[in-house]
Amino acid sequence: MKGDEAACVLFDAGHRACGGCAAAMAARFILEAAGKDTIIVSSTGCMEVFSTPYPETAWNVPWIHSLFENNSAVASGIVASLKKQGRKEKVIALGGDGATFDIGILCISGAFERGHDFTYICYDNEAYMNTGIQRSGATPYDASTTTSPAGKCSYGNPRPKKDLPAILAAHGAPYVATASIAYPPDLKKKVEKAVNTPGPCYIQIHAPCCTGWGFESEKTITIGKLAIETGLWVNYEMEEGKVTRVKKVVRKPVEAYLTEQKRFRHLFKPKRNDAEIAKIQAIADRNAEKFGIDIKLKA
Amino acid sequence: MSRIDFMQGNTACAEGALAAGCRFFGGYPITPSTEIAEHMAAKLPKVGGVFIQMEDEIAGIASVIGASWTGARAMTATSGPGFSLMMENIGFAVMTETPCVVVNIQRGGPSTGQPTMAAQGDMLQCRFGSHGDYSIIALSPASVQEMYDLTAEAFNLADRFRIPVFVMADEIIGHMRERLMIPDSVHRGERKLLGKGNLPYQADDDLVPGFPVFGKGYGVHVTGLTHDERGYPCATSPSVHECLVKRLVDKVESARDSIASCDIVNPDARVVFISYGAPSRAVEQVLHDIHNDNVGHLRLKLVWPFAESLLSRFSNAETFIVPELNMGQMAREIKRHTNRRVIPVPKLGGALHDPFDLAALVEELL
Numbered sequence A: 001m002k003g004d005e006a007a008c009v010l011f012d013a014g015h016r017a018c019g020g021c022a023a024a025m026a027a028r029f030i031l032e033a034a035g036k037d038t039i040i041v042s043s044t045g046c047m048e049v050f051s052t053p054y055p056e057t058a059w060n061v062p063w064i065h066s067l068f069e070n071n072s073a074v075a076s077g078i079v080a081s082l083k084k085q086g087r088k089e090k091v092i093a094l095g096g097d098g099a100t101f102d103i104g105i106l107c108i109s110g111a112f113e114r115g116h117d118f119t120y121i122c123y124d125n126e127a128y129m130n131t132g133i134q135r136s137g138a139t140p141y142d143a144s145t146t147t148s149p150a151g152k153c154s155y156g157n158p159r160p161k162k163d164l165p166a167i168l169a170a171h172g173a174p175y176v177a178t179a180s181i182a183y184p185p186d187l188k189k190k191v192e193k194a195v196n197t198p199g200p201c202y203i204q205i206h207a208p209c210c211t212g213w214g215f216e217s218e219k220t221i222t223i224g225k226l227a228i229e230t231g232l233w234v235n236y237e238m239e240e241g242k243v244t245r246v247k248k249v250v251r252k253p254v255e256a257y258l259t260e261q262k263r264f265r266h267l268f269k270p271k272r273n274d275a276e277i278a279k280i281q282a283i284a285d286r287n288a289e290k291f292g293i294d295i296k297l298k299a
Numbered sequence B: 001m002s003r004i005d006f007m008q009g010n011t012a013c014a015e016g017a018l019a020a021g022c023r024f025f026g027g028y029p030i031t032p033s034t035e036i037a038e039h040m041a042a043k044l045p046k047v048g049g050v051f052i053q054m055e056d057e058i059a060g061i062a063s064v065i066g067a068s069w070t071g072a073r074a075m076t077a078t079s080g081p082g083f084s085l086m087m088e089n090i091g092f093a094v095m096t097e098t099p100c101v102v103v104n105i106q107r108g109g110p111s112t113g114q115p116t117m118a119a120q121g122d123m124l125q126c127r128f129g130s131h132g133d134y135s136i137i138a139l140s141p142a143s144v145q146e147m148y149d150l151t152a153e154a155f156n157l158a159d160r161f162r163i164p165v166f167v168m169a170d171e172i173i174g175h176m177r178e179r180l181m182i183p184d185s186v187h188r189g190e191r192k193l194l195g196k197g198n199l200p201y202q203a204d205d206d207l208v209p210g211f212p213v214f215g216k217g218y219g220v221h222v223t224g225l226t227h228d229e230r231g232y233p234c235a236t237s238p239s240v241h242e243c244l245v246k247r248l249v250d251k252v253e254s255a256r257d258s259i260a261s262c263d264i265v266n267p268d269a270r271v272v273f274i275s276y277g278a279p280s281r282a283v284e285q286v287l288h289d290i291h292n293d294n295v296g297h298l299r300l301k302l303v304w305p306f307a308e309s310l311l312s313r314f315s316n317a318e319t320f321i322v323p324e325l326n327m328g329q330m331a332r333e334i335k336r337h338t339n340r341r342v343i344p345v346p347k348l349g350g351a352l353h354d355p356f357d358l359a360a361l362v363e364e365l366l
Helices: A003-007 A022-034 A046-050 A071-084 A097-103 A105-114 A164-169 A184-195 A217-230 A262-267 A274-291 B009-019 B034-047 B057-068 B080-096 B123-128 B144-161 B171-175 B238-253 B279-290 B308-313 B329-335 B355-365
Strands: A038-042 A063-065 A090-096 A119-124 A175-180 A201-206 A236-239 A242-246 B003-008 B022-027 B050-053 B073-078 B100-108 B114-118 B137-139 B164-170 B177-182 B262-265 B271-275 B295-300 B302-304 B319-324 B341-346
Touching: A022 A046, A022 A090, A022 A119, A022 A184, A022 A201, A022 A217, A038 A071, A046 A090, A071 A090, A071 A105, A090 A097, A097 A105, A097 A119, A105 A119, A105 A164, A119 A184, A164 A175, A164 A201, A175 A184, A175 A217, A184 A201, A201 A217, A262 A274, B003 B009, B009 B022, B009 B034, B009 B073, B009 B100, B009 B144, B009 B164, B009 B171, B009 B177, B022 B034, B022 B057, B034 B050, B057 B073, B057 B080, B057 B100, B073 B080, B073 B144, B080 B100, B080 B123, B080 B164, B100 B144, B100 B171, B114 B171, B123 B137, B123 B164, B123 B302, B123 B329, B137 B144, B144 B164, B144 B171, B144 B177, B164 B171, B262 B308, B271 B279, B271 B355, B279 B295, B279 B319, B279 B355, B295 B308, B319 B329, B319 B355, B329 B341, B341 B355
Parallel strands: A038 A063, A038 A090, A090 A119, A119 A201, A175 A201, B022 B050, B022 B073, B073 B100, B100 B164, B137 B164, B271 B295, B271 B319, B319 B341
Antiparallel strands: A175 A236, A236 A242, B003 B177, B100 B114, B137 B302, B262 B295
C-alpha cells in the first residue's frame, strides 16, 4: 500500500462498535474495495449508530443516514442526479438485515426494478441488534431472539431465513453475491466487482454478532467460518440470474456451529432436541445440494 | 386478591393490555417502545393470543386493523418514526370505524431524533396526523400504574367509540420502574355488535354503529372510501361525505365531557399547572414542596378530546402554567379555550422540567 493511501483509511477509527463486531469489519473491507470515490447511504441500524458518534465519524467518504426503510430510494435520487451531471462516483446503499429484508424491501425492489446503477450491501447479523435482538426476516430457523423467545410454547424463530438474493436476482440484477467477513479477500473481490458492474447489484454479507448471538468476541471469525463449513451459509455469486461461483467445503455437522452460540442453546439444554437439530441439518443439506458445495473426499 | 408488583412502565402497559383481553399484537421493534412487543411475544402465546412481528409499522397497524375485524382486541406499540409511518392506516381505522389501541412511547423528533430520550412532541400528530377531518381519543399515563390502568381502559374506549385510541406515553414513563398494584380483574366493556335489521353504518343515538364481526353472518363492505349507511362507496356525494365525517367527529367530541379523566388539586388556586405524562411528576414535586393552596394542578389523563369545561373548574385561576416536553403543543389548545393567561413551559432534549425552575416561576406569579 502506498503511503498516502495508508494514511487515509476510508472506514477509520472513531466508531463504537462492540469488540469483535463483524459489521465494522465489513464496512472497512467494503470501502477498501470500493475506493475513495464512493458515496454511502446508510439505513438506521447498528452500523449507522456506532459509526457516527459525532464528532467522531468513522467515514472518510460522503455519508448520509437515511431513514430505516428508504436507503435505496435516497440512493436512487443520488444516482440519477449524479448521472445527469456526468459524474462517476460509486453509490453504495448499506443496511442491516432488518432494513433490507423487512422494512426496506419496498424501496429496494423499486430501485432494482428501475435499474439504477448502484450497489446494495446488506450486513446480515440475522436480527435487529440496534433495538436489542428482535427477529427479522433473516433470522435463521430456531434462533431465540427477544421476539421469538425459546420456551414452553416455542423453539425460537419458527420460520427459515428469507432468500433475498434470489428475490433480487429475480429483479434482473446483473450481479448478486453472498460473502462473509470470515473471508475478507473474497468479500473485497465481490464488492469491487459489484461497484464496477453497471446496474443494481446486491451483496449479502454474513456478519456474526457476538452480542446478539451470544459468543465470545474473539470468536467472530471462527463462527463465520463454521457457518460456511456447516453449509448453513453459502458463499456464491450469481451473474444474470445464474450461479457462477460457489465456495466448496468439506462439511461439518451443523452442531459444530449451533453449540457455539447462546441463541441455539435451548436445542441442547436442558436436554438435547434431536428433532429440531435434524431440521436444521436438513436446511444445511438442502443448501449443499442446491449449490453443490460438498467436496467429496476420497475414501 | 390484587397483588403488588414492581415493574417497568412498558411491561405494565403490556400487562394492562393482556388483562383487558388483548389477544393480538402486531408490531415492529423501535426504541423506546420495544419492551412492550418483547413482553407480548413472550406472554400472548401462553394465553391463546397471537404476536406477530410485522415487516414495518405500516404493516403493524394494518395487521391490528385486520385482527380487530375478527372481533379480537388488538394493539400495536411504537415511537415517533413508526408512528409517522402509521398515519395513513390511522385514517383508514377512523374511516372504517375499527377499534384498536396504538401505544406511542414518545421520543425526541423530528425524524430519527433522540431514540432513547423522552418527548411529548407527537401530541398534535396523534390528533391531526392523518389527512382529513376526524377525532380520536388519546390518554397520557404519568406513572407505571397508569401505564397498566390507562392501556386497559384504552381498549374499552376503542370498542365503545369504534376508533383508534392512543396511549401517548413517553420514554420516561415507559422505562421507569415503580410500584404497581395489579387488580384481580379490570373492567372490560363490550364491543356493541350490529343489531339485526340495522344497516352496517347506521348509527345509534351515541352516533356509533354496531360492529359487524367478520364471519358472523353480516354482509358488510368495509372501505376507506366515503360510504353511506349501507357501507357502499359513495365518494362523489357531498351530502353523504359531510354526514359521515361529521358523525365521525361528533361521536367523539360530543362525549368529551363525559369521558374526561383527570386529577384536580386545589381548585380554588390562583396559579394552576396543567400537565399530562412525565412533566406531571415535576409538578407534583412543586406542589408538595411549596404547599400553598393558591397553587393548583389539573393533570390530564385523557388529553384528546380536550374537555375545555375542565378549565372552568378553576374559577379563581389567573394563570395556567403548562409544562410540556415539546414547544407548547397542548398549551396551544388550552389558549384556544380561555381568556386567562396561559404560560407554556416548553422543554426539549429529553430531560424533565426541574421542579425548582417551576417553583421559581410560581413564586414570581404569586
